[in-house]
Amino acid sequence: MAQYEAVIGLEVHVELKTNTKIFCHSGTEFGADPNHHVCPVCLGLPGVLPVVNKKVVEHAIKAGLALNCQIAAFSKFDRKNYYYPDLPKNYQISQYDLPIAEHGCLEINVNGADKRIGITRVHMEEDAGKLVHQGTISTTPYSLVDYNRTGVPLIEIVSEPDMRSADEAVAYLEKLKAIIQYTGVSDCKMQEGSLRCDANISVRPVGQAELGTKAEIKNMNSFKALHKAVSYEIERQIEVLEDGEKVVQETRTWDEAQGETLSMRSKEEAHDYRYFPDPDLAPMVIARDWVEEIRAGLPELPDERRERFVSAYSLPEYDATVLTGTRELADYYEQCVELYNNPKLVSNWVMGDLARMMNISGQEIKNVRISPAQLAKMLELLDNGTISGKIAKTVFEEMFNTGKDPGQVIEEKELVQISDAGLIDKVVVEVIAANPKSVEDYRAGKEKAIGFLVGQVMKLTKGKANPGLVNELLKIKLDK
Amino acid sequence: MQLHYLTAHQLHDMLVSKQISAEELTRAVFDRIEQVEEKIRAYVTLTQERALNYARLVDKARLAGEALPLMAGIPVAIKDNMCTKGVRTTCASKILYNYIPPYNATVIERLNEARTVMVGKTNLDEFAMGSSCENSAFFTTCNPWDTNRVPGGSSGGSAAAVAAGETILALGSDTGGSIRQPASFCGVVGMKPTYGAVSRYGLVAYASSLDQIGPFARDVTDCAMLLNVICGHDPLDSTSVPYDVPDYTAFLTGDVKGVKIGVPREYMGEGIDPAVKEVIKKAIDVYTGLGVVVEETTLPHTEYALPAYYLIAPAEASSNLARYDGVRYGYRAKDAGDLVDMFMQTRSEGFGAEVKRRIMLGTYALSAGYYDAYYNKALKVRTLIKTDFDRAFEQFDLLLGPTAPVTSFKRGEKVDDPLQMYMVDICTLAVNLAGIPAISIPAGIVDNLPVGLQLIGRPFGEGDILRAAHAFEQNTDYHCKLPE
Numbered sequence: 001m002a003q004y005e006a007v008i009g010l011e012v013h014v015e016l017k018t019n020t021k022i023f024c025h026s027g028t029e030f031g032a033d034p035n036h037h038v039c040p041v042c043l044g045l046p047g048v049l050p051v052v053n054k055k056v057v058e059h060a061i062k063a064g065l066a067l068n069c070q071i072a073a074f075s076k077f078d079r080k081n082y083y084y085p086d087l088p089k090n091y092q093i094s095q096y097d098l099p100i101a102e103h104g105c106l107e108i109n110v111n112g113a114d115k116r117i118g119i120t121r122v123h124m125e126e127d128a129g130k131l132v133h134q135g136t137i138s139t140t141p142y143s144l145v146d147y148n149r150t151g152v153p154l155i156e157i158v159s160e161p162d163m164r165s166a167d168e169a170v171a172y173l174e175k176l177k178a179i180i181q182y183t184g185v186s187d188c189k190m191q192e193g194s195l196r197c198d199a200n201i202s203v204r205p206v207g208q209a210e211l212g213t214k215a216e217i218k219n220m221n222s223f224k225a226l227h228k229a230v231s232y233e234i235e236r237q238i239e240v241l242e243d244g245e246k247v248v249q250e251t252r253t254w255d256e257a258q259g260e261t262l263s264m265r266s267k268e269e270a271h272d273y274r275y276f277p278d279p280d281l282a283p284m285v286i287a288r289d290w291v292e293e294i295r296a297g298l299p300e301l302p303d304e305r306r307e308r309f310v311s312a313y314s315l316p317e318y319d320a321t322v323l324t325g326t327r328e329l330a331d332y333y334e335q336c337v338e339l340y341n342n343p344k345l346v347s348n349w350v351m352g353d354l355a356r357m358m359n360i361s362g363q364e365i366k367n368v369r370i371s372p373a374q375l376a377k378m379l380e381l382l383d384n385g386t387i388s389g390k391i392a393k394t395v396f397e398e399m400f401n402t403g404k405d406p407g408q409v410i411e412e413k414e415l416v417q418i419s420d421a422g423l424i425d426k427v428v429v430e431v432i433a434a435n436p437k438s439v440e441d442y443r444a445g446k447e448k449a450i451g452f453l454v455g456q457v458m459k460l461t462k463g464k465a466n467p468g469l470v471n472e473l474l475k476i477k478l479d480k
Numbered sequence: 481m482q483l484h485y486l487t488a489h490q491l492h493d494m495l496v497s498k499q500i501s502a503e504e505l506t507r508a509v510f511d512r513i514e515q516v517e518e519k520i521r522a523y524v525t526l527t528q529e530r531a532l533n534y535a536r537l538v539d540k541a542r543l544a545g546e547a548l549p550l551m552a553g554i555p556v557a558i559k560d561n562m563c564t565k566g567v568r569t570t571c572a573s574k575i576l577y578n579y580i581p582p583y584n585a586t587v588i589e590r591l592n593e594a595r596t597v598m599v600g601k602t603n604l605d606e607f608a609m610g611s612s613c614e615n616s617a618f619f620t621t622c623n624p625w626d627t628n629r630v631p632g633g634s635s636g637g638s639a640a641a642v643a644a645g646e647t648i649l650a651l652g653s654d655t656g657g658s659i660r661q662p663a664s665f666c667g668v669v670g671m672k673p674t675y676g677a678v679s680r681y682g683l684v685a686y687a688s689s690l691d692q693i694g695p696f697a698r699d700v701t702d703c704a705m706l707l708n709v710i711c712g713h714d715p716l717d718s719t720s721v722p723y724d725v726p727d728y729t730a731f732l733t734g735d736v737k738g739v740k741i742g743v744p745r746e747y748m749g750e751g752i753d754p755a756v757k758e759v760i761k762k763a764i765d766v767y768t769g770l771g772v773v774v775e776e777t778t779l780p781h782t783e784y785a786l787p788a789y790y791l792i793a794p795a796e797a798s799s800n801l802a803r804y805d806g807v808r809y810g811y812r813a814k815d816a817g818d819l820v821d822m823f824m825q826t827r828s829e830g831f832g833a834e835v836k837r838r839i840m841l842g843t844y845a846l847s848a849g850y851y852d853a854y855y856n857k858a859l860k861v862r863t864l865i866k867t868d869f870d871r872a873f874e875q876f877d878l879l880l881g882p883t884a885p886v887t888s889f890k891r892g893e894k895v896d897d898p899l900q901m902y903m904v905d906i907c908t909l910a911v912n913l914a915g916i917p918a919i920s921i922p923a924g925i926v927d928n929l930p931v932g933l934q935l936i937g938r939p940f941g942e943g944d945i946l947r948a949a950h951a952f953e954q955n956t957d958y959h960c961k962l963p964e
Contacts, residue, residue, distance in 0.1 A: 040583050044803050046576065047563040047585060047682040051718050079799050081846075083823055090802035145807070274846035276855060279689035279796055282718050 003206040004241070006234040007214075008169050008199060009161035012176060013154050014186045015127065015194035016059045021151035022126045023050030023093065028153075030192055034132070034146040042151035044088030049280050052077070056124060056153040057100065057284065059185035061294050063155055064101025064122045066183045066301055067176075071291045075100045076283040077124070081274045085145050086129035094156075096275040099123035100286070106179060107303060108171040117172050118160030127152040149193075155185075161200065161211070166230040170223050173197055178302045182327045190222055199230055202247065203237045212237070213247040217261055219254045229254040233261050305330055313343035322351055328365045332372050339376035342383075349375065353393065357400045369403030370396075378406035388467060391415050419466040421473065424457070427465070428473045431456045442478055450474060483508035484645035485962065488554045488702040491648060495542070495553050502535035502542075502553030505648075506597055509555045512645045513599075521621050522631075522641035524560045525568050526600035531555070534597045541595075551709055552595035557647035559638050560601035561608055562693070563682040564588055567598075571684050572616035573606045575804045575811045575830030585682020586714045587651060587693050594709045599647045602637030606832045607801065608658055608686040610634050611904045614895055615834045622891075623665060624963040625929055629888040632662030632904075635696070639666040642696045643963060649706050650696040655686050656789055657884070657908025659694045660920035664883035664932025667922045667961060669703045669949070670696050672908075674940050675915035676721035679714030685800040687793035688719075690912040699959050700921065700950040704728035707942060723940060731943035732950040736770050739948060740876045742777035747881030747907050747934075756882050759924030759931040764880065766955055767948075777876060779868040784861045785910035786902060791845045791858035792913070797835075798842030804830060837898065862913045869914045873938050878948055882907055883920035883932035907934060917942050921949045922958035930961070 021028055024041035041048045061071050078096035104119035129150040133140035157176065163169045177188045177195060188195040197220055202212035217233055220226045232254075237247050251270075252261040277283075300308070302324050309320035309330075324330045329350070336346045354375070358368060378399065382392045387410060398409045410416055418424060431453055432439055441449040450471070457470045483491070483505055494500045510528050517523060538553040558564065561571045563581035565588075570576045584592070591598065605615035613621040613636030621636045623629040624644040631640040635652030639662035642650050652659040654672035663670025671694045678693045685691060695706035708729065713722040743764065748757060764774050806812035806826030813825030831839070845854040872879060884904055894901045911918045916939050923933035933952070937945040953959050 040581075043808065045563075045581065045583070045809070046569070046571070046579065046684040046803070047561075047581070048583075049681050049717050049719075051716060081799050081802060083802065083805065085805075085807045085819065088803060088808065090805060091799050272848045274799070274843065274848075274851075276795060276799070276846055276851075279687075280685075280719065 004203045004234075004238045005206045006164055006230075007161045007202045007204065007211055008163035008165075008230060010159045010163070010169060010172060011198045011200070012157045012159075012173065013196040014063070014157065014180055014188060016056055016153040016155060017184070017186050018053060018055045018059065018153055020053055022053050022056045022124070022153035023151055026151065030194075032148055034144070035148065037148045038150070042088070043147060050093060050278075052281060052284075053153065057286075058294060059153070060100045060122060060124045060155050061286070061291060062183050062298065063157070063180055063185050064104065065291070065295050065298055066179050067101070067104035067106060067119050067122065067157065069101035069104030069119060069122055071101050071286060072098060073286055073288070074098060074283060075286060077278045077281045078275045079278045080125075082271050084128070085143070086131050086147075086150070088129070088147060088150060092126060092128065093278055093281070094125035095123035106172070106175050108168060108175050110165070110167050110171050115162075115168065117162045117168075120158040120160055122155050122157050125154050125156060126150070127154050161202075166227045166234070169199060169230050170227050173223065173226060175302070178325060182299055182301050184299070184327075197226055199226065199233075201230060201233045201237065203234060203241065212241075213249050215247065215249065215261070216251045217254055218251060218264070221256070225254060225256055228259065229261060232259065236261065299327065313337065313347075315343060315347055319344075319347045319351060323347060326365065332365055335372035336376050339373055340379045342379070345379060346375075349379065349396075353396050354400075357397065361400075368400065370399045374399055374405055381406055381410070385419055385466065386410070386417055387415060388417050388463075391417065391463060414462075415464060417466050418461055418464045419469055421469060424461070424465050424469055425473055427457050427460050428470070428477055431460065432474075432477055439478060450478070482645070484512040484648070485698075486648070487698045488551065488648050488705055491554060492550060498542070502538040502597065503532060505553060506531050506535040506555055506599075509599060509645075509647060516624075516644050517646060519622060519627050520624055520640050520644045520646065521619050522602055522637045522644065522646050523557070523600040524570055524572060524603050524618060524637070527567055527598055528600075530567070531597045531599055534595075538595050538597070549594045551705060554596050555599045555648045556591055556596045556706075557599045557602050557638055557641045557650040558588070559604055559635050559650070559652045561604060561653060561684040561686075562587060562651065563684065564598070564601065567601065569601065569684070570618075571607045572604045572618055573831065573835070574617045575826070576809075577617070577811060579810050581682075583682065586679035586716060587710050588682065590709050591651075596649075596709070599641075602635070602641055602650060604637055605634035606835050607684070607797070608634040608653055608655055608691075609797070609834050609838055611657070611661060611901050612889070612891075612894065613637065613662075614891065615832055617832050620891060623888045625667065625888065629890055629929070630665065632665035632884070632888060634658040634662075635670075636662045636665075638696050639663050639668055639670065642666070642668045642698060648698075649702060651693055651706075651710070652696055653683055653686075653691055653693050654908075654912065655690045655692075655793060656912050657905040659696065660883045660908050660918060660932065660934060661905060663696060663920040664930065664934075665888040667925075667930030667958070667963070668696055668698060669700055669919065669921050669959065670694065671703055671707065671919040671942070671945075672911065672917060673707065673711060673942055674721075674917045675912075676719055677723075677917070677940065677942065678710050679712075679717040679720045681714055681716040685796075687796040688800060689796060690789075690793055692912070700919075700946055700953050701729060701732060703919070704732060704946050704950075707946075711942075721940075726943055728943055728946055731947040733947060734951050734954050736767070736772050736948050736951040738771060738773070739878065739944075740773045740775070741767060741878045741880050741948070742775055742872050742876035743880050744779040744782065744872070745776050746779050746782035751903065751906065752882060752885045753887070755926040756885065756887065756931050759926060760880070760882050760933060763923045763933045763952065766952055767880075770951055770955065772948075774880070775876075777872050777879070779865075779872060779879075779910065781861065781864045781868050782910055785865055785913055786906055788858040788861040788865065789909045789913060790841065790902065791854050792862065794838040794842030795845045795855050795858075796842065798839045798846065801831075801835065801839055806830070834898070865910050866914045869910075869916060869936075877937075877944055878941075879936040881934050881936075883934040884908070887926055887929035887931055911936055915939065917945055919945050919949050921952060922961065923952070923956070924958060925961060930958070
């Protein structure tokens with residue numbers, strides 16, 4: 001059997017975060033009642049005209065710069081003509097031959113190896129609406145149309161066919177998502193559809209320069225789905241070739257339930273979109289100083305930040321990668337470190353207990369109730385012995401659930417560590433008196449017996465006694 | 481006194497001096513409509529109650545001593561392809577026969593601010609595609625000069641309404657001559673402003689890069705006054721140009737001495753009716769007599785304007801008219817089997833033959849494999865045509881010629897020959913491709929039918945055009961001629 005190599009390129013649609021739509025003043029908020037965020041312009045009523053939202057262009061430039069693209073000096077909008085009820089004008093305003101940004105790249109790391117993935121272009125376009133069916137599209141007696149999403153700004157980011165595996169495709173999408181999120185131009189929520197991904201996949205025998213026939217895969221709604229769909233499609237195409245047949249150029253859809261890709265339409269059925277410049281929108285001359293202004297306002301991006309976390313905080317590469325995975329998490333971490341300067345300890349808590357609690361509760365970093373300052377304060381109390389490491393975990397959970405200050409939690413739950421030797425000593429005397437057998441065992445050389453006695457002291461002090469001190473005081477008494 | 485045949489500036493004086501009320505004026509216009517509309521059929525929709533209410537409000541404000549805009553109380557008719565909130569806007573198409581817009585076009589907002597009174601919505605060739613009003617899905621408007629003849633098009637309803645005294649002023653739209661040609665056929669003043677001078681927001685698009693709204697009036701002064709109301713930048717239209725709109729009436733000085741006018745030989749050559757040519761020659765004599773320097777010039781790519789126009793305009797139209805699919809508003813075919821069937825049946829039944837012809841032409845011109853040969857080449861020709869005008873305006877202040885190669889023709893005469901029909905616009909098309917302003921003014925009568933003189937100006941040179949048009953009017957009386 002010949003060795004095959006997959007060639008993968010991704011087309012990613014990202015919904016831009018703006019208050020109003022790309023060509024009108026309607027709102028963009030997700031989850032409103034159907035046909036609530038609409039106006040004559042986004043409904044495409046007779047006579048209306050689009051006016052481009054400057055924020056959209058700014059966001060697109062920002063994304064382009066973050067992806068190392070060249071920003072066009074001259075750009076324009078074109079009409080993509082096709083009929084569908086979710087598209088009120090029966091054409092989509094998009095960009096064809098003069099996109100806002102081109103020739104970019106990003107770096108991925110798969111199995112320890114760095115790889116650069118080229119970005120062909122970034123272009124702006126308007127989103128379409130949504131059809132609501134009873135059951136499936138083929139069996140529904142009628143469909144309802146919701147135009148809330150119509151005209152929500154999108155950028156489409158097209159990669160070069162530089163990926164060779166499902167792992168690389170996922171790594172690319174993860175990195176792309178992180179970069180876009182860092183720039184703040186989109187939430188990139190795959191579940192809400194603000195990040196959508198199609199894949200162009202072909203296979204060829206290793207060593208062959210010519211590309212194989214590609215299939216376009218749609219409807220992958222999660223990173224997991226992307227991985228499964230790409231893996232499946234690569235296998236499918238290899239099988240087709242192994243059977244001596246040819247791969248058909250077509251669009252296929254990923255069926256999550258069946259775990260397979262299914263043919264949607266062949267090349268012959270493909271639309272002729274009849275692109276032409278939209279005469280309603282004047283071409284844009286993008287001022288260089290505006291681009292430079294946007295560049296100057298770019299935040300530190302994931303790669304730079306990860307490197308800085310390693311060098312400035314002496315964090316292991318792994319910690320730095322996890323902590324810089326999203327801008328919010330990295331911000332959280334840094335705010336905490338600023339107030340409590342023990343980077344590795346903060347990292348352990350953020351990646352450990354905080355991540356665990358977020359996972360359990362399904363919360364995102366921006367929604368957690370415990371603030372970086374509160375976490376820093378708690379770590380300080382741990383450091384100065386006010387609470388023990390064990391109690392700290394209890395305190396942390398309470399803080400996570402209630403948003404209360406550590407001091408308040410400790411007070412309410414009476415969790416202050418007892419470090420008063422006199423107080424502990426009394427309990428030690430009590431425990432020694434009550435457990436003669438263990439005392440005898442210890443004195444007979446069973447040093448482990450002290451553990452039981454320590455436990456008894458802790459029990460009587462409800463876990464608040466300073467464990468070090470308990471040990472010390474017990475030993476003094478027992479060794480007498 | 482026949483109020484309905486006075487000019488807006490005359491009526492303004494009478495309104496201000498309280499000789500008449502706006503209500504009386506409105507009633508006079510509707511009385512006239514009552515009298516002649518059966519023969520002319522200029523209107524698709526009349527808005528009498530609304531008009532009288534508007535007029536009464538103007539009267540009330542005037543009596544209360546409020547400062548009123550110049551045009552307050554003046555009746556204006558609107559071509560039925562401009563959106564009027566709450567008033568049916570059909571584009572004379574079956575596909576929009578029941579469409580009531582929820583918003584006003586910007587020009588309607590401006591007319592409302594100016595406190596003018598809308599009389600109704602006028603007939604047109606369906607979606608402004610045509611040169612005779614015969615492509616209206618509803619009925620054909622007749623030329624008030626001879627009801628067996630067409631009023632021209634596509635803004636035939638507006639032109640006929642002004643000519644017949646069924647309104648004082650009107651708005652039309654001009655994509656390839658649709659204001660100027662009917663103005664010429666009906667013996668009224670009609671102007672296509674510079675592309676970008678008047679907002680297109682709310683004008684139902686035919687060919688977006690060519691469409692422009694403009695005024696119809698009985699004389700040049702009225703035209704300038706209406707232009708003052710409708711011109712100016714609109715943030716809702718990104719192709720509208722921010723510029724300082726002058727008071728166009730200030731240009732009407734009568735003094736044209738030393739102005740240089742070029743006469744493109746292409747507009748006086750083959751295909752132009754000799755009688756029309758004679759009228760234009762006499763007009764040239766009038767100008768020469770006023771101290772204007774008139775010389776022959778050339779616009780060498782003129783013959784390519786028509787083919788370029790019939791690729792660019794249909795290409796844009798094929799996309800602009802895609803939205804009429806029966807899903808959201810307008811006509812929807814009954815008993816369609818499925819979605820695609822509904823799209824196809826709705827559009828097959830909803831559009832007329834000429835609209836379908838242009839949609840097909842445009843779809844073809846934009847198709848993969850043909851785009852460069854047709855659409856793209858037409859864009860290049862368009863650039864050449866613009867360059868022709870730029871060169872001519874290096875030498876001349878204005879260009880002059882006939883508005884149309886012929887006078888009004890008989891109904892039915894050209895309906896079976898689209899190409900003959902298209903030829904009626906050969907003198908006007910290039911102006912739209914170049915995006916420059918032009919006017920048609922009454923310049924003579926041939927066989928009891930009016931002939932229009934076209935004056936073409938530099939971009940945003942409306943003032944210069946109006947000055948020259950006004951000077952001609954001051955020295956002739958063709959604009960006073962009325963149909964019998």
